[in-house]
Each structure stands twice: as structure tokens, then as C-alpha cells.
Amino acid sequence: MPYPEPIQGFIETLSFLEDRADRIQALIELSKSYQPAPHEKPYPTENRVPGCESEVYTWVSLKEGALDIEIVVDNPQGLSAMALAALLSEALQGKSPSSAESLDGELVFALFGRELSMGKSLGLTNLVQQVKAQSLKLA
Amino acid sequence: MKINQNYFMSDSIQNRGYAYPEFLVDTDWVAEHVNDPSVIIVESNEDPLLYPSGHIPGAFEVDWTLDLNDPLVRDYLDKDGFEKLMSRIGATPESKIVFYGDKNNWWACYAFWVFQLFGHTNAAVMDGGRLKWIKENRPTSTEKPTAESTNYQAPNRDDSKLRAFRDEVLSHVKKQGQLVDVRSPEEYSGERMHMPDYPNEGALRGGHIPGAKSVPWAKAINPEDGTFKSMEELKELYEVSQGLKSNEPTIAYCRIGERSSHTWFVLKYLLGHSNVKNYDGSWTEWGNSVGLPIEK
Incomplete structure (x- = not known):
């Protein structure tokens, strides 16, 4: 099952970039579109993504029957988390909860490659899985 | 282990009472030595997006996965790999390698440790790492430096003193x-x-x-x-x-x-x-x- 747009399209764009540096640059540009959710500290621990060193928090709710995705990356240097957060938000915001069905851990490797550290891949994968779980709970 | 080279030490760190202060430098010291040919600055991060987004001018990237790990065996690079890495960044046995990175230097210390397995003791960590440099609004660059390749000769990796199995x-x-x-x-x-x-x-x-x-x-x-x-x-x-x-x-x-x-x-x-x-x-x-x- 393809990922929801624009995730699928972004992955296809990355696949055309042969140079790793170009793929990284595309992800850096994506991270710049991240908008932190307007929540105030301290963030609730139940919203924290487990195993993520960058301290990422997610809130998923329904607004007029559609998903409202809010993500805070509480680390100014968490660029990878910001890039992923921006993409997840754009893909799911205003969509039906079931649109998160196709999200999986492979998404992280499709975006960032296999050269991630174990901790980084765990944190990013957990971000995907937490947003997916929170979304599907609302279906 | 003490290296008598006050030139390579930061005053602020020397006064903190650490056992071996010569292995730590502050951001002021690095700023003063950015163009020092005897100093090679190395950024090592967990997040692969950070270095390309901007780094200390002239700093080389040493990537944990691509540079330090063997791709097939759960192990680190060997003598040949280390020599190639050091030659790529223009290092000689006399070069002082200064490491910094994200996560409060967690990854910088990791790279530092691997370098010690090859006995390159003329090395230090930049106190505060990448975050401190950025917070102090010091200059960054997205330009990847190139170095005149050297012919670095390394000893075989010695795991016996610093690595436990x-x-x-x-x-x-x-x-x-x-x-x-x-x-x-x-x-x-x-x-x-x-x-x-x-x-x-x-x-x-x-x-x-x-x-x-x-x-x-x-x-x-x-x-x-x-x-x-x-x-x-x-x-x-x-x-x-x-x-x-x-x-x-x-x-x-x-x-x-x-x-x-x-x-x-x-x-x-x-x-x-x-x-x-x-x-x-x-x-x-x-x-x-x-x-x-x-x-x-």
C-alpha cells in the first residue's frame, strides 16, 4: 500500500537523487517547513515518543471529523525529527484517521537511508508508529 | 599520558582541575585555531542532516556509520581504513584532531574513542559541542573542506587497553x-x-x-x-x-x-x-x- 501523499511523492523524488548529499539537502529543506505545535512546556509525558533522544511529543485529535496532527520536536538540532514531523503533519492533517494505515517503520529508511544509528532509527520509527497508533485509535 | 603542550590548551579548561585538561578545548580556542594548519576539526553527529546544514568553517565530517564502522562485521575500521580516513582529512601524526558534535558531544566522544584505538593521542573534544558553538552565534559554513591528501601511517588497532569484549x-x-x-x-x-x-x-x-x-x-x-x-x-x-x-x-x-x-x-x-x-x-x-x- 503506498504511503499517503506527499510522503509517497517525496520518497519517489528522493529515489531520483543519486547523490546522498542531494538527498540530505532535500531532507534539510523539508525540515525547514516544520512548524512546532503551540503547546507549552512542560509537555505531558504520555505524549512523548518513547526512545527518541530528541524529545518529540505528538498530539492527534479529530477536528470536524478529520485528523489534527500536532508535533513538537523539543531539540533545536533535531533536524531529522523535524523533517519527519513536517512530512507526517502534511500527509495526515485534515485526512481521515484510516489514512495512517499504511505508515510503517520502513518509511524511516525510505527517507533517511540505512545509514542511521540504532538510536536514531528507533526514535524516528517510534515517531511514525506513535502518530499512526494515535490516528488509528480515532478511526 | 600527559602531553606537555600548553599551546594546545584552553585557559578556562586548564583551571577546572581536570586530570588531563589537554584533551578538552573550549569554543574560544577552536575559534582561534580554525585556520591553524596543525589543527584538524572534525564534526561527528548522530543526525546525518546536521553537518550539511552548517558546520564550523573548515571542519571535516566523520560519519559514524560510513567512516568508522566495518560494513560487514560488527567492528570498527581497520588500520588500512583508518589510514585512508586520516589521509582524507589531511592528518599527519602531528595533527591535533579536535572533535565536536551533536548530543552534547556524545558522538564526538565516540569518534575520539575510535581514534584512540589507533593511538592518535594528539586529540581533544570541544567542550559544549555543536550546540554551544551555535548558541554563541559563531560562524558556520555549508562548504565541505578538502585537504591535501597525506600518507598517514597508523599502527594496527589496539583494542586491549580501551575496549572490553x-x-x-x-x-x-x-x-x-x-x-x-x-x-x-x-x-x-x-x-x-x-x-x-x-x-x-x-x-x-x-x-x-x-x-x-x-x-x-x-x-x-x-x-x-x-x-x-x-x-x-x-x-x-x-x-x-x-x-x-x-x-x-x-x-x-x-x-x-x-x-x-x-x-x-x-x-x-x-x-x-x-x-x-x-x-x-x-x-x-x-x-x-x-x-x-x-x-x-
Whole structure:
């Protein structure tokens, strides 16, 4: 099952970039579109993504029957988390909860490659899985 | 181990009372030596997007996965690989290599540790790492530097003094030797660290190596600027609170040996403990191995 747009399209764009540096640059540009959710500290621990060193928090709710995705990356240097957060938000915001069905851990490797550290891949994968779980709970 | 080279030392750090202050430099020192041909600055991060987004001008990137690890064996690069890496960044045996990076230098210390396996002792870590440099609004560049390639000759990697392997750790446990678990309290206690019904962090069992003291790596850091805590604070943290003795062998571990290289640096160079090793097999090996005891 393809990922929801624009995730699928972004992955296809990355696949055309042969140079790793170009793929990284595309992800850096994506991270710049991240908008932190307007929540105030301290963030609730139940919203924290487990195993993520960058301290990422997610809130998923329904607004007029559609998903409202809010993500805070509480680390100014968490660029990878910001890039992923921006993409997840754009893909799911205003969509039906079931649109998160196709999200999986492979998404992280499709975006960032296999050269991630174990901790980084765990944190990013957990971000995907937490947003997916929170979304599907609302279906 | 003392290197008599005051030229290479930061005044602010020299006054902190660390055992080997020559292995730590501050951001002022780095700013003054950005164009010093005898100094090579190396950024090493966990997040692969950080270095290309902007780095200290002239700094080379050393990537943990691509540069330091063997792609086929769970091991580090060999003599040949290290020589190629050092030649790529223009290093000679006389070059001072200064490491910095994200996560309060967690990855910088990891790279520093690997370089020590090849005996390149003319090296230091930049106190505060990448975050401090950025917070101080110091200049950054997205330009990747190139160096005139050198013909660096390295010795064979020597794991015997700084790296612990599984059987040595087991023997150390049986002798009730000093162990430091630098993971989070949740990892130490064996609580779940992953999403329910989704992949775990790579270990079948949760808990810690029997007898290990829990000192999360980041406790050695001032959270506001990422610098290392003072000698007195570090002594309190490791020696007074946890009872670690500076003259007894200590093995530090985490999940794969990256966070524990940060604690290894603190114990060995800042506190001056005489025999500290990093167990890079760490919990992914110990927690999965048949026949090895754990505690929860």
C-alpha cells in the first residue's frame, strides 16, 4: 500500500537523487517547513515518543471529523525529527484517521537511508508508529 | 599520558582541575585555531542532516556509520581504513584532531574513542559541542573542506587497553568489578522502551549487567550549554555517590557503545581514572546473548 501523499511523492523524488548529499539537502529543506505545535512546556509525558533522544511529543485529535496532527520536536538540532514531523503533519492533517494505515517503520529508511544509528532509527520509527497508533485509535 | 603542550590548551579548561585538561578545548580556542594548519576539526553527529546544514568553517565530517564502522562485521575500521580516513582529512601524526558534535558531544566522544584505538593521542573534544558553538552565534559554513591528501601511517588497532569484549566483561562481573550503565533509568530497569506491538530496541531482555551502577551519561553535562561539569561535580557523581574507585578497572556500557564512550571520556580524561574501558557490544550483545546473567 503506498504511503499517503506527499510522503509517497517525496520518497519517489528522493529515489531520483543519486547523490546522498542531494538527498540530505532535500531532507534539510523539508525540515525547514516544520512548524512546532503551540503547546507549552512542560509537555505531558504520555505524549512523548518513547526512545527518541530528541524529545518529540505528538498530539492527534479529530477536528470536524478529520485528523489534527500536532508535533513538537523539543531539540533545536533535531533536524531529522523535524523533517519527519513536517512530512507526517502534511500527509495526515485534515485526512481521515484510516489514512495512517499504511505508515510503517520502513518509511524511516525510505527517507533517511540505512545509514542511521540504532538510536536514531528507533526514535524516528517510534515517531511514525506513535502518530499512526494515535490516528488509528480515532478511526 | 600527559602531553606537555600548553599551546594546545584552553585557559578556562586548564583551571577546572581536570586530570588531563589537554584533551578538552573550549569554543574560544577552536575559534582561534580554525585556520591553524596543525589543527584538524572534525564534526561527528548522530543526525546525518546536521553537518550539511552548517558546520564550523573548515571542519571535516566523520560519519559514524560510513567512516568508522566495518560494513560487514560488527567492528570498527581497520588500520588500512583508518589510514585512508586520516589521509582524507589531511592528518599527519602531528595533527591535533579536535572533535565536536551533536548530543552534547556524545558522538564526538565516540569518534575520539575510535581514534584512540589507533593511538592518535594528539586529540581533544570541544567542550559544549555543536550546540554551544551555535548558541554563541559563531560562524558556520555549508562548504565541505578538502585537504591535501597525506600518507598517514597508523599502527594496527589496539583494542586491549580501551575496549572490553563480552568474555572480559563476564569475567569482570564475576570478580565484582566496577561497571557503569550509562543508559536511561528506564533502560537500566528494563522497562519497555519501545511502542507496544512494534519493534524493540534490539535486545530480547530488559535490565542491566549484574552489579552495574546506573549513571546516565548526560548527568556529566551542564544542560544549559552542554559543557562538562566541574571536577568536583564529577567526583561527587561518580566517586562519592556511586563509590567508583579511580584506581580500579571500570567498564562502561550502553546500548551499542556510543553513549558509554562519553562516560569513558569523562572517567579517563577528566577524572583521571587509571583503567577505563568501553564495552561497545553493550546491551545489544549482553541482553541477547545465551547464558549471560542480567539484573532488573
